Amino acid sequence: MDNFFKQAWAGLRILLALTVILGVAYPAVVWGVSRVPGLHGNAEATGTTLVAVAREGDQYFVPRPSAATLPASGGSNKSEINEDYTKVVAERRTEIAQREGVSEDQVPQDAVTASASGMDPHISPAYAEIQIPRVVKGSGLSAERVKELVAAATEGTFTTTVNVTALNRAIDAA
Amino acid sequence: MSPLAAGLLQVGILIGALAVVYRPLGDYMARVFRVQEVEPRQKHSKVELAIYRFARIDPDAEQKWSTYAYGVLGFSFVGIVFLYLIQRIQSVLPFNFDRGNVPEGMSFNTAISFVTNTNWQSYVPEAVMGHTVQMIGLTVQNFVSAAVGLAVAVALIRGFVRHQTDRLGNFWVDLTRGTLRILLPLAFVFAIVLIALGVTMSLKSGVDVDGQTVANAPVASQEVIKELGTNGGGVLNANSAHPFENPNEWTNLIEIFLLLVIPVALTRTFGRMVGQTKQGYVLLGVMGTIWTAMLAVIWGAEASGLRPLEGKELRFDLAGSAIFANSTTGTSTGAVNSWHDSFTGLGGGGTLLNMLFGEMTPGGVGTGLYSILVMAIIAMFLAGLMVGRTPEYLGKKLGRREVTAAAVSILAMPTVVLIGAGIAAILPSTQGVLNNPGEHGLSEILYAYASASNNNGSAFGGITVTSDWFQSSLGLCMLFGRFIPIIAVLALAGSLAAQKKVPVTAGTLPTTGPLFATLLGASIVLVAALTFVPALALGPIAEALL
Numbered sequence: 001m002d003n004f005f006k007q008a009w010a011g012l013r014i015l016l017a018l019t020v021i022l023g024v025a026y027p028a029v030v031w032g033v034s035r036v037p038g039l040h041g042n043a044e045a046t047g048t049t050l051v052a053v054a055r056e057g058d059q060y061f062v063p064r065p066s067a068a069t070l071p072a073s074g075g076s077n078k079s080e081i082n083e084d085y086t087k088v089v090a091e092r093r094t095e096i097a098q099r100e101g102v103s104e105d106q107v108p109q110d111a112v113t114a115s116a117s118g119m120d121p122h123i124s125p126a127y128a129e130i131q132i133p134r135v136v137k138g139s140g141l142s143a144e145r146v147k148e149l150v151a152a153a154t155e156g157t158f159t160t161t162v163n164v165t166a167l168n169r170a171i172d173a174a
Numbered sequence: 175m176s177p178l179a180a181g182l183l184q185v186g187i188l189i190g191a192l193a194v195v196y197r198p199l200g201d202y203m204a205r206v207f208r209v210q211e212v213e214p215r216q217k218h219s220k221v222e223l224a225i226y227r228f229a230r231i232d233p234d235a236e237q238k239w240s241t242y243a244y245g246v247l248g249f250s251f252v253g254i255v256f257l258y259l260i261q262r263i264q265s266v267l268p269f270n271f272d273r274g275n276v277p278e279g280m281s282f283n284t285a286i287s288f289v290t291n292t293n294w295q296s297y298v299p300e301a302v303m304g305h306t307v308q309m310i311g312l313t314v315q316n317f318v319s320a321a322v323g324l325a326v327a328v329a330l331i332r333g334f335v336r337h338q339t340d341r342l343g344n345f346w347v348d349l350t351r352g353t354l355r356i357l358l359p360l361a362f363v364f365a366i367v368l369i370a371l372g373v374t375m376s377l378k379s380g381v382d383v384d385g386q387t388v389a390n391a392p393v394a395s396q397e398v399i400k401e402l403g404t405n406g407g408g409v410l411n412a413n414s415a416h417p418f419e420n421p422n423e424w425t426n427l428i429e430i431f432l433l434l435v436i437p438v439a440l441t442r443t444f445g446r447m448v449g450q451t452k453q454g455y456v457l458l459g460v461m462g463t464i465w466t467a468m469l470a471v472i473w474g475a476e477a478s479g480l481r482p483l484e485g486k487e488l489r490f491d492l493a494g495s496a497i498f499a500n501s502t503t504g505t506s507t508g509a510v511n512s513w514h515d516s517f518t519g520l521g522g523g524g525t526l527l528n529m530l531f532g533e534m535t536p537g538g539v540g541t542g543l544y545s546i547l548v549m550a551i552i553a554m555f556l557a558g559l560m561v562g563r564t565p566e567y568l569g570k571k572l573g574r575r576e577v578t579a580a581a582v583s584i585l586a587m588p589t590v591v592l593i594g595a596g597i598a599a600i601l602p603s604t605q606g607v608l609n610n611p612g613e614h615g616l617s618e619i620l621y622a623y624a625s626a627s628n629n630n631g632s633a634f635g636g637i638t639v640t641s642d643w644f645q646s647s648l649g650l651c652m653l654f655g656r657f658i659p660i661i662a663v664l665a666l667a668g669s670l671a672a673q674k675k676v677p678v679t680a681g682t683l684p685t686t687g688p689l690f691a692t693l694l695g696a697s698i699v700l701v702a703a704l705t706f707v708p709a710l711a712l713g714p715i716a717e718a719l720l
Contacts, residue, residue, distance in 0.1 A: 077636030
C-alpha cells in the first residue's frame, strides 16, 4: 500500500502539471488559432447554416423531424420494432402528404424520421421537390426562382443534400 | 454516384490515408518509447524534465511490473478524485452558465468514465457540463487515459523484447512522452484542420439560429482528442452527429481516420520494437479482416432496414454512418455520428458484437494492441494443446503464469458484462428506464454493460441510466473492465521479461503466416461466441429474425 500512495502522490503532481498544459494552454491556443482571420472565421457559428431549426410559415421549407429539446441536441433512439413509434412515423407521413398535397408514397424517408442531432440542416432533394409548390404559394416567388434557390442550396460530395437553413435564408432575402 | 459507390469510395479514401501514415507514425511511436534502449540515450525535453522535477521523479530509473502497475492505479485514482471534485464544485468555476454542481452519482460515474477511457455519458452536456470542467477535467483525461493505454501496451511489448530482467520501463516517462510527443502534436494539428473545415470553438454557451438558441462549446480542441485517444465523450449531446462537432462528409472521414490511426499504426510500432515488422502486419491483417467483415454486416443490415434514416444525419447517409459505427465500436472510442439504438436488429447487434470481441479490431489506443496480444497468447496456448507442446510466442515460453494472466485478462470483461446485465435485467425498476420494447429493450441493457465493461462509451442511448443502480453498477463495470486486464497484462509483461529467450526450432509455430492469423481470428470469434451467444440470442439475434 505504501508504494500505491507513493505513486499516487507522484501521479497527483504529474496530473496537475499536465492539466496546465492540456486543460488550459492547449484549448487556449486552439481557441486563439480559431480567431485567425481567413482560417474559417466562424468558430462562434454566428449566422451558421450548419444546423436547422423549424420556422413558422408556408413560405419556408421544413427540415427533418427533431427529437431534440433545444438548446441541447439529440435523437429519438427508437428502434424498428417499436410499434408505438411506427405509428408516429405513419402519422408524420399522412400529415406531410396532406400538407404538400402529394400521395403518401411520394413522401421520402428523411421527411418522416428524426435525425441524430435533432438539428440536421439537410433534407433530400426529393423532400425539397415536394415542398416547392407550397413554398411558391406561401412566398409569392415564381416556381423557377424557388427551383433556382433549391439548386443553389444543394451540396455534398458523396451524398446530395439540400441545406434547409441556407435555403430558407435565401427565401427571406429574395 | 450511387450510394454503394460513394460508400466504397469513402472506405477507399480512409484505408488509403491509414496506409500512408502507417509506417511513419508506427516507426515514430517506436522511437518515442525506446527511450532507455537506444544508444546514445535519447534526451528528455526541457518541458519533460520540468515535469519530472516537479513530480520528483527520476526519469532514468526503471520500474518493476508491480511498481509500474501501482503507477497506473495511483495516477488513475487521483484522476478520478480530481474529476469528481471539480464537478462537485462546478458552480464556483468560470464558464458554468448556471449549470450548477453535478449531482453525486453522476459525478462519480463521469469521473470513472473519463479516467478509464470509457467516456460513457449519463449526462446531457448542454445542460450539465460547463466549459471549465470540459477543458480542465474531461479534455485532460481524454489525453492521459489514452496515454495510460499506450504505456501499458509498450510495457507488454518490452516484456517480449527484454530477457532476464525485472524492469519494464518507467510509467511516468511513458505517460509523459506518449502525451506530449504523440497525442498533443497530432491533436493540435487536427484541431486546426477541423476548425478550418467548420468545427466550432466557442467560449459562449450558445448561438442564435433563426430565433432559437443552439448550445455551443469549445468543441474543436476536445473533439479531436476524443477521436484520437479513442475516448468518445461528446462535447455536445448528439456527439459526432452534431453539426458543430462533425459538420460535413470530410470532417466525418477525418474523425473516423483519427479514431483508427493510432491503434492501427501501433501494430507497426509493435513490429519495430520486437524487430520483425511482419509480426505486426499479421495482427493488423486479423484486425482488418474482422473490421471489414463487420462493416459489411452493419452497412448491409442498415441498407435493408425499414426506416434506416431514423437517428442518422443525411449528410453522412448510410455508408458514412455505418463506417463510423463499425470503427467506433471496433476501437474503444464510443463516439457516435448516428444512434445505434435506432439501427436494425442485425446492424445494432453488429456494433454490440464488435465490443464483445473485446475491442481489438483494431481496439483502443494501446488497449487494442495489448488485448490482441493477450488473445494471441490464448491462441498459441490452444494450438499448443492440440499438438501437445509448451506454446511459445515471440521467443518466450507460455507457461502456467503467462496463460493464467492472459485468461484473467480475457475473462474479466465477459464476467462483469453478464453479471451486470443479468442483475439489471431482473430488477423491477429496469422496465421503466427502457426506451424500446421486447428484445430491443434487452439489447439496450446488454449494450450498456458491454459498453461500460469494454470502456467503449457508446450507448443504445434510449435507456435512462441516471438511477443510483445504473450510475454505480456501470461505474464499477468500467473500473473492473479497465483495471483487471491492465494489472493482468502488466503481471504478464513482468513474467515474460524475466524469462530467457527461447531459440526458434523446427517445432516452433511461426507467428507471421496465415495459419497463425487464422488461429488468432478464430480465437477472437470463438471466445466471444462461447460467452455471449445465449445473451445475444435473446436480444439482437431474436430481433433480427423477427
